[in-house]
Amino acid sequence: MADLRVNVGGLEMKNPVMTASGTFGYGLEFQDFVDLEAIGGIIVKGTTLMPREGNPYPRMAETPMGMLNAVGLQNKGVHHFVNHIYPQIKDIKTNMIVNVSGSQVEDYAETASVINELENIPAIELNISCPNVKQGGMAFGVSARGAAEVVAAVRKVYGKTLIVKLSPNVTDIAEIARAVEGAGADSVSLINTLLGMAIDAEKRKPILSTVTGGMSGAAVKPIALRMVWQVAKAVKIPVIGLGGIMNWKDAVEFLLAGASAVQIGTANFIDPAVTVKVAKGIDDYLDRHGYKSVKDIIGALEA
Amino acid sequence: MKKYILDLTVAENLSLHENYVLLKLTQAEPLPEMLPGQFAEIRVDGSCTTFLRRPISINFVDREKNEVWFLVQLVGDGTRKLASVKKGDTVNAVLPLGNGFTFLPDGGKKTLLVSGGVGTAPMLYFGKALAEKGFRPTFLLGARSKNDLLQLEQFAAYGDVYTTTEDGSAGEKGYVTMHSILQQQKFDMIYTCGPKPMMMAVAKYAKTNGIECEVSLENTMACGVGACLCCVEKTDEGHVCVCKEGPVFNIKKLLWQI
Known part of the structure; x- marks a missing residue:
C-alpha cells in the first residue's frame, strides 16, 4: 500500500480524490454508498451570499458520453449553509470544502469571510467560471484581470486554503491561472464545464431552458487533460484536475499530466461509489509500478 | 430508507408488446425494502450513446420469488439496449429511490x-x-x-x-x-x-x-439522489428535486396552473 497523502496549497488530504462541486450534494446524499471519510476531500454544492432559485426546468440534457446542465447555482445561501448544513457535516472526518460563487466581488468576499469562521471547513473553492448564470462569476473567470480582482478581494478576508476553479471557455487558460496565482490563490482546479448546447429537432426547440449549458462527463476528458497539462507547466501552485474522470485510470492520467489531486464529478451519477474505487485503483497502480508515494507520479508524464 | 447499488440478475425478460418489456430481476440475498411509487436508477451497459442511468419505476416486488420488476418502455437507445438483456445477465440498479405514494390510514376509502x-x-x-x-x-x-x-x-x-x-x-x-x-x-x-x-x-x-x-412526476434527471438538482419541480417551497422530494407530490404543493 502506497502513501496516498497529498498537500494541496496547505490542505492535507489522505488521498488525492475529491468530489466536484454540484455532483455530490453535501456528501450526505452518498453516505449509503461510500464511506465519506475514505474520500480525500468533498467539495459541496456552490454557495452564494443570498439564496438562489436557479434556472427553470429543464436543466439537463444527456449527450454522447456526457451531459449538459443548466442548474444555475440553486442554493439557499451561505447563512442557511452555516445554520443548517454545516452542523450536519462538520464532524465528517475528511476535508469538507465549500464552493463559493457570486455575481460581484463584494459578494464573493463576504461569503468567503463567513465561511472563514467555520472551524471544520479548511478550504474554499472559488467558482469564477459558472457558465449557467448571467453574472455567475463567468465574467470574472474569462479575463485575467477580472479573475485576479476577485481572487485578491477574497484573499484579503480568507486565511485558509483558497482554491480557484477555472473556466475552460477561454482562449488561454494558462494566462488566467497565472493571474489568479499572482493574486494569492493557493491552488487552481480545472476544468469547470464547457459551454455547450442541445436541440430537440422534432420540436425545433432547445432542450435546456437556458438554451446553452455546461458540458461534463467522459466526453470532455481529453480537453480537460490538455488544459491541466498546460496549466501545471504554467504555475507553481498545485493544480487539481477534473473533467470526465470516470475511473482510476483517468485519475492517474490527470496526476501524470501534473495534477496534485483530482475531482470526480459526473461519474458519481453513474456509479455513486466511484470515488473510493478511484482511490483504491490509484493505490493499486502505485503498488504495481513500485511507487512508494502518489507524489512520485504527479507530473511524471514522459513527454 | 437505505439505498443500495445492486448487481441484479435477470430472471426473466418478457416482451409484452413491441414497445415494452418486463424485466424481472433477482439476487441471491433478499431484496431490500421498496415502497410503491419509488424507483431505481438502472445502468445501461454497452450503448455508446447512453451515458446516464435510466430512472425506472418499481413495477412490482414479488417477495416469494425475490424479484423486482421493471416495465421498460422502448424510447431511445438506452431503453432499447436495456430491453435486450437476457436471462442470467447482470443489471446494475441503484434503489430504492424517491419517496413513494402516501398511504392513507383508511386506504382513502374509495x-x-x-x-x-x-x-x-x-x-x-x-x-x-x-x-x-x-x-x-x-x-x-x-x-x-x-x-x-x-x-x-x-x-x-x-x-x-x-x-x-x-x-x-x-x-x-x-x-x-x-x-x-x-x-x-x-x-x-x-x-x-x-x-x-x-x-x-x-x-x-x-x-x-x-x-x-x-x-x-418523471422530470428528466441525472443523479437520482438529490445531488445534481437537475430534475427540479417548482413547488410552494421553491425548486425541489423530483428524485428525492418526489417523485410523488400532493397537487397542493405544486404550482400547476389547473
Missing part, C-alpha cells in the same frame, strides 16, 4: 389509481400493497390502443379495472379523464402517473371535485 402509458407501472405494486392492507382500489388505465394496455390480469387481482383507449379498441374511447366512472362514482383519493398533460387533467378533475390527489 381510492382511484389513474395512469396512462408506461405510467401504469408503479400502480401495480401500489395496488398490491393497498390490497394487502385490505382495500380494493379502482384502477383506471389509459392507452393509445388495446395492445398498449399492459398487465390487465395482474391489476384485476387487486381491484376493479376500467380502461380507455384513444382509438376505442378496448374500454371506453378517449382519454382517462373522459371515462364515465369519474361521473358515476365518488372517490376520496386519487393517485396518478403518466404523461404530464394526462396528470394535469386528472389533477384538475381532483381539484375541481375537492378530492385529494397525488401525482408521480
